[in-house]
Amino acid sequence: MASIHPSETATASAVGATSDAVVPQRLPTRRRWFMLSLLLIATIINYVDRVNISIAAPFMAKDLGLDKIQMGLIFSAFAWTYAFALVPAGFIADRFGSRFTYGVSLISWSAVTICQGLASGFATLFGLRLAVGAMEAPAFPANSRAVTVWFPARERGMASSIYVCGQYLGTALFTGALLWLATTYDWRHVFYSTGAAGVIFGVVWLFLYRDPMSCKKVSKEELKYIEDGGGLVKASQERTRFNWRQIAELFRYRQVWAICIGKFASTSALYFFLTWFPTYLMEERHLTNLKVGIFAVLPFIGATVGILLAGIVSDALIRRGVSLSFARKLPLVVGSMLGMSIVLVNFTDSNEICIAILTVAFFAQGIASSSWAAVSEVAPKELIGLTGGVTSLAANIGGIVTPIVIGAIVQTTGSFAYAFWFIGGVALIGTLSYSFLLGRLHRIVLQAR
Template sequence: MSTLSTSPKTATTRDAAAARALPTRRRWFMLTLLLVATVINYVDRVNISIAAPFLSRDLGLDKVQMGLIFSAFAWTYAFALVPAGFIADRFGSRLVYGASLITWSAATVGQGMVSGFASLFGLRLAVGALEAPAFPANSRAVTVWFPARERGMASSIYVCGQYLGTALFTGGLLWLATHYSWRHVFYVTGSAGILFGLVWLWLYRDPSECKKVSPEELAYIEEGGALVKSAGERTRFDWRQLAELLSYRQVWAICLGKFASTSALYFFLTWFPTYLMEERQMSTIKVGIFAVLPFVGATVGILLAGAISDLLIRRGCSLSFARKLPLVVGSALGMSIVLVNFTDSNLLCIAILTCAFFAQGIASASWAAVSEVAPKELIGVTGGFTSLAANIGGIVTPTVIGFIVQSTGTFAYAFWFIGAVALMGTLSYSFLLGRLHRIELRPR
């Protein structure tokens, strides 16, 4: 008697058919909420860069002071991420994300009322600390709602919110700053966040607590590798578990890679409009148009990375290869940012920066890798720790660029700095990361 085996392609076809036949698709609704929350999250990070050329003149701030203000968010954000990850594991994505949204948005409104460096710097520190639970809660929500075969695309969809918001709203926020005042940029974005925080608390639920998810969909996501758990299942934190987590090279490789890609991201979130206005001498209207293009490129990059990664898994490639390929390719292509130093053409400059940010979007697929390696006991903590490493780039990059521009009068060396960091990320993902697999902690 012969033994029949199921090919990966046949299994994939069967899984796809099962997904289409499900009576509910509640996981995609929850992902939509994550996407909107991430858009607001990043609009409230980038609004300072849009207001910067106006508020720096109004408040009399120099380049070094603006560099410190740009980096202030990341100071508190980075170091609050690990405790924020534990809080997300302990109390669940619904409560933690809702509270985070409302409080950081209130601090955003407060930025419109500042009178000088100290008050603006302090409120940027507050926004950073209060936004810290967002991405650990995102990572946790995707891990509990999505099977492994869909997790790459799901992670890419919510991560693209960090580019989509800027692409959609830069023109409108520049219009507000120009026709009213830079203060209205903060009033409008902060108010929108408070309102959505209330919507999040009303609509989001974990799968085991969601009354609108069918038993079939719940079984589908759990059998596919989703770590379905309730917010009521409290995670007990043990420092020995954290020490064990940090003994794995996969964690450190992702940390170095995320630091590299986030360094490029923070240039675009902070100094980019100033670079276009002051070094490239573009008008406000041109900045409103051209500044959008790199963010569109990054959005395409992250969605393409997620789609290709999941496609490779469905075609029978190993999960490790499918998740690592976008990270290596994106990091390597990100080094192209240095080419902007060799052109005087504004159109070619924007084309190069769009390509570089497209690459950064591809490399941002690292969130899917985090979801694959995080031990089930420490999903949020793993997301928090890798985000901490990433956002050290948010501290370093805006500050370094501020000192470079202040001392040299040009952004040229800033692009060499970002290119060198991209090379470090490429080497980390290529040689240090190794095989991706879910970390199994020793029982306590």
Template sequence: MKAVEEHTLPGRNPAYADTTKRSRVRYVVLSMLLAATILNYVDRSALGIVAPGLSKGLALNRMEMGELFAGFGLAYSIALVPGGILTDVLGSRLAYGLSLLGWSFATLTQGFATGYHMLLGSRLAIGAMEAPAFPSNARAVTLWFPARERGFATSVYVMGQYIGTPLFTGLLLWISAAYGWRTVFYVTGGFGILFSFLWYRVYRDPHQHAGVNAAELQYINEGGTVARKPREKFDWRMALKLLSYRQILAICIGKFCNNTLLVFFTTWFMTYLIEARHMSMIKVGIFQALPFIGATVGILLAGFLSDFFIRRGVSISTARKAPLIIGTLLGASIVLVNFVESNEGVIAILTIAFFAQGVGSMSWAAVSEIAPRQYVGLTSSITSLAANIAAVTTPLMIGYITHHTGHFYWALNLMGAICLLGALSYSVLLGKLSRIEL
């Protein structure tokens, strides 16, 4: 009962925890994490949605657009480790609130851009300010959910990567057509600013939240949630030490490879449909949603099955690893679009490939299982840094190849090969998942 006593709010008697109906505040927190992640990806992918019109309006070529897409990834990658440290030091409430406010304001400034350099500055700012988001997500889930629910909780907030685009792309395309591409940035940035204040007003860690009763705290802590510990002085050498562990290195490689597909869909996908496949805006508005729906189903299915098998006695290691291997391997199917002529066939293949990428995104749950208890934010930042190197390499690679060849053939083939490398890392290098004790 010691863990319960340490986390019980004043005036609450843990002796009654077993007979009191549990509160369900953790699901309110999860819904906020989902909403924040949706905003995160809508804001970072808004440039990709308006790219065909924006590039013509500002006279930008494919190499320049690739650099703009990559600018976000570069700043995001550089800021991830500091973002994780900030999350560990400030906690999810303040770190996420500042992050939301910062990236939303930077998103809004894209609407004032008059050329390449102004856009690049905004993209760098968005990337840097979004860095604490996923470490804050991982920290909140680790604190709020027991191990047997952590896979589902992870899949729900990661789902935000995918559902924002099918939900809002049609609306954003209409706004762009009716009011101009600049208005898209004003709207998306403005909503994010409002949500940042809501987050800071509502979110608290479990031991600080007035709505949590002793029964829910006991349930969370008995499930293996990371207990509160005094913060330790940060040592930069710890980041290098964590990378020396085989599990973390394997997840870093796998996440980079799996994330390559996600970056394609959030940057060059619309351009591919319009310019390479010559689809009309009406068809794009309909077809673009299907791969994202597929990815949403993939991450939810992976999270549900992973937790289901754990409850049925399958080891956490096996239940968390299987989606990573299967999803990343199946993601290589994206190369098949090079051999299909019909638009319907292309969208079907892209939907399967993105579904697979969603399944492979369960790596966030694996990170929660292996991260040292006092370095959840830092571990999440390191693995996220590896994943988001793809946010630099993928746009540049596609921009360079398409600029010099005039088509996407070799870019898609290279993405398929990268997925195979990721599956190899998860299946051979990763080994058994277990909590790293420092």
């Protein structure tokens, strides 16, 4: 019998349709993880520039004389343009690739963020938030596309979770520092500092990020490992021509509808934490700035743990031979269901218990945010960015509706109680969508060309 040298051994791993893929024990490069680290940093900046206004809001509203209705409109303005720019942004990501699309987007929205520090009233702030939303739209379609071309299916859940956790890490890491800026200097410095950081990293991104086939530092062995495992390496070189029939055909699939509804529900909870949460702690729970700086971080830590746990469990199930469909759906159902717990804050007067409940609810939202991995599994290979854009459009309609609804509720009732019932009800809709509408996950093959 012929002997086999240890360096020639390989480990087989079953992953859905790629069950015959062979995984080398050692790869000369791990470039995909470096690219993922860039995605994580970019996503942290992305969400800091979304949430900075919620930290500045109590100071800004007092300085500029803004009421709750006006603040609700300002909070929602970002999502108006962001939501409706997502479909063209997804096409741009498919057409021009993640490097160019993300780099230009990052520098543009960061420059507008700096300009928010110069705002003098409602109209200026509202217009600038509209601009930030439009400029940020390409970010998550480009993220989804980058993970799909850089990672095999068996690692895609964890990879998606790592970059998505950036939307929570930024707030957890920088809330205290931004509150310090707002109180020590003024609220305008919150926008100056976060915007400047984004412009600098945008230049770094353009210098360092490459798609797989354009990267000179990735080995052939790593490229083969990614491609054999279901990563769409060659798709990173393809440039898609836009066709309206392809968008229409996407909506023939129940998977797309279910993910859209589920994302809408999950994003509704997210936007409470990104917009009204600090105001709720200050005005309804009467916490000091110091306590807000401490307590506001805890739910974001919970959400970070949730999204990472979802990715770890999902990928582990796949490696153990569980179907890709079940492994990707389980976190979505569990996270949406647990998210309904947010209504329990209406039944406690204890600030500590309130924060504990909100931490659990945001932990659940983090778990449900693993829907990006599901998008990566179902998106047609030629429309990865566009599918991400379509599902994000539905998600961010929640970003339009939620801040306005909460602002109207608080203005009318003087309390956040009905706001939590609203968020809990939407979480129930998301649970039903993922449980009964989603069905089996599989990559969509379009007929329209």
